[in-house]
Ligand SMILES: Nc1ncnc2c1ncn2[C@@H]1O[C@H](COP(=O)(O)OP(=O)(O)OP(=O)(O)O)[C@@H](O)[C@H]1O
């Protein structure tokens with residue numbers, strides 16, 4: 001297995017101020033997160049809103065610097081490098097953002113948007129049209145501006161921008177999160193096709209477990225900034241271990257009480273967990289290998 | 303609340319130091335060696351020069367001079383005016399009083415006029431009355447203060463309705479306090495009205511926007527729905543909430559008020575800080591310029607502070623925490 | 624740009640009119656050399672404080688003339704400066720008259736002006752000042768100075784504000800802290816006091832070109848701080864947008880991101896800010912010149928045309944037409960305000 005991207009023990013805390021800047025609140029967006037992305041093995045990250053998925057994606061790309069922990073790209077430590085030295089990495093790992101209404105610069109035409117992302121910079125004239133057609137858009141769309149396109153079309157432009165650097169890996173942060181069901185299917189098909197034709201590796205972020213199981217080989221489940229379970233798609237499908245994963249699979253069987261965000265002791269899933277034990281109130285369980293290639297963080301299995 | 307005030311007060315300190323430094327630099331970089339000039343001036347006594355020299359360190363390095371000046375300023379000693387040969391402090395004290403009276407008078411007048419009109423216009427939004435007032439507001443905003451002042455001066459020169467220039471026209475020794483006060487107010491009326499006219503439009507527009515915004519919030523609709531009377535909705539619920547953001551304006555307005563006041567003072571002959579600083583600049587009276595600059599900056603800072611405290615005081619979210 | 628104009632027109636006819644009005648105003652003062660009947664320092668020595676000339680269609684015997692005409696005037700009372708029309712000869716109003724050669728912007732020369740009358744009669748649309756100079760002509764020429772100072776001043780402070788605000792907002796940290804403290808300190812002073820104090824840094828008697836540059840310098844120094852602060856705030860919010868992160872994830876350099884992604888998105892605000900800050904510069908120049916610290920005689924500016932009225936009640940009482948300069952300023956300001964307000968509404972993304 002050829003390792004592309006790896007992060008180790010990433011933590012990120014956001015300090016949120018109130019409107020006068022007097023009272024501060026800390027949000028632990030990521031706590032000791034470690035993942036590895038291997039070539040040709042797509043990794044899916046699943047979690048509910050606010051679980052830190054987007055933050056993880058941004059940290060992996062060094063768009064947000066982590067408070068602690070390191071990110072490695074092909075065994076080079078990126079966290080020690082300044083932004084200006086990250087060029088080679090930026091062309092090889094690209095991102096598709098969650099919200100196509102926000103991720104395109106409203107003042108740039110499609111052509112300019114893609115041109116900026118091209119790598120190598122000097123390319124033959126038909127390149128942009130080619131890329132557009134690859135993403136299922138007509139070639140004359142290059143003259144359009146973001147506000148003249150639908151959400152699905154914008155997301156295709158965002159995808160075009162991502163593949164324009166001929167990357168080996170794409171981080172897709174809920175690429176269909178803001179789209180309707182039919183468009184979602186089209187976009188997923190497109191991504192799947194590109195994966196095969198361009199030989200891409202995906203890090204696929206979503207809140208929908210069902211999509212990711214069919215799209216990815218390995219799956220990571222996150223909850224409130226922690227990885228609670230990590231296994232292959234089949235294992236997650238057949239033998240989900242963590243109580244939260246089971247909730248995700250069958251949400252109607254059990255109503256997950258919403259806990260207001262607070263910095264507190266104990267397991268992150270404590271309040272939603274029907275199996276909680278005494279120890280769960282005091283400690284956060286570590287992520288341990290329960291079975292072969294199946295990691296879980298829960299005291300039930302210790 | 304207390305924490306907020308303390309925090310703001312602490313923030314003031316670097317601000318004031320920076321401000322004094324900038325004032326000092328501006329004046330220091332003006333051309334000519336004013337200390338030498340001062341010595342040449344036969345009207346300034348050698349004692350004055352000697353005392354200024356020691357207390358301001360006029361022959362020492364510039365940084366030393368700055369700190370000496372800062373030290374003296376903390377004791378409210380701004381040095382001696384070259385033109386008037388009296389301490390700058392005395393001059394400023396007299397002029398500052400007049401400027402503050404003028405500012406408060408016109409501020410009071412413009413609020414008294416703007417707020418009720420804004421409430422009516424906001425309540426009757428879109429009617430002819432509202433449009434008329436909005437147009438008037440545009441006029442008020444676009445009128446330069448010196449132009450209005452000149453118009454008033456012209457009008458008064460034709461009609462002699464009100465006294466203009468200076469602060470008093472009664473010079474009898476035995477004039478009673480009330481008479482002197484009345485006389486003072488009469489003189490204040492022209493510059494006060496000029497300033498009020500220039501400021502009232504902006505205030506009106508802000509207040510009207512606030513009123514309309516508050517008037518359309520759900521909790522006001524809820525009050526209507528509950529069957530609260532019209533007057534109560536307008537005055538008790540909407541007006542009170544619409545006034546809150548105005549206090550920020552109050553702080554910021556001090557700045558524009560001082561600017562407008564300066565020109566108005568000069569044209570109407572009102573002996574305030576504005577005319578003082580002009581005289582000082584024209585006669586190259588550097589310590590006077592420096593003192594006026596610092597004081598005017600201080601007034602603005604003070605205005606912002608008062609605005610902040612008022613907001614905090616009227617906003618329950620801050621007052622209670 | 625065309626679309627913007629169209630939207631502006633749909634939003635508010637009045638503001639659209641203001642835009643054209645301002646353009647005409649700028650145009651008129653730009654071509655003052657052709658439009659003004661007299662040169663700005665042309666003196667009618669025997670006609671100081673002359674009231675606006677009456678333009679007649681009927682002569683003293685009641686005959687109608689298609690071409691409007693004026694009468695020559697003679698001094699009636701030399702102390703109170705009253706004038707009497709001399710009905711013996713009529714001086715018809717002529718268009719494209721020939722006169723003394725004037726230079727237009729150092730390159731072109733013209734000896735024809737839009738309109739005029741034969742000497743010794745004069746056509747003073749707005750009267751004359753204490754030297755017998757035509758105020759209308761001086762207002763046109765003065766507009767050239769007052770309006771250009773404001774535009775150059777806005778341009779300089781806007782560039783300064785854009786650069787400092789952009790850098791402070793984008794890079795944050797210590798750079799941001801230092802720049803913003805500097806800005807705050809500048810903003811602590813009421814601008815009038817700061818303006819006069821800055822003027823005090825320089826000798827009172829400077830050449831006219833030096834004064835011109837000095838005013839531009841002072842006004843932009845005072846103006847940039849506020850703009851820098853606002854632009855910093857905008858950059859601060861824009862840089863958190865996903866499309867900026869996206870640009871960063873492509874490996875673009877900081878400068879490219881600032882130049883091509885952040886600044887263009889402050890554009891709509893910038894247009895509005897420029898429009899509503901021009902009046903401040905016009906007033907600033909007028910105030911300085913009015914107080915005798917700005918543009919010096921014989922060069923006209925909207926401020927110094929009024930300066931003879933300061934501290935002298937009689938002048939204003941005798942020659943109220945001097946106030947027309949104030950009306951010029953007022954008209955320009957109100958149009959800028961109308962336009963700025965409409966632009967703010969039109970360019971606000973909420974109203975798209
Ligand atoms: N720039 C920021 N400043 C402050 N807090 C932030 C910031 N970005 C994220 N957070 C907080 O960090 C937590 C994780 O946010 P994140 O965007 O990573 O969630 P997510 O899993 O992507 O959710 P979603 O599915 O809604 O996109 C949230 O509680 C959020 O409020």
Ligand code: SF4
Nearest residue numbers: 267273276280298299
């Ligand atoms: S550690 Fe305890 S609370 Fe947390 S998921 Fe496991 S059983 Fe539930």
Ligand SMILES: [Mg+2]
Nearest residue numbers: 053054055098
């Ligand atoms: Mg997200």
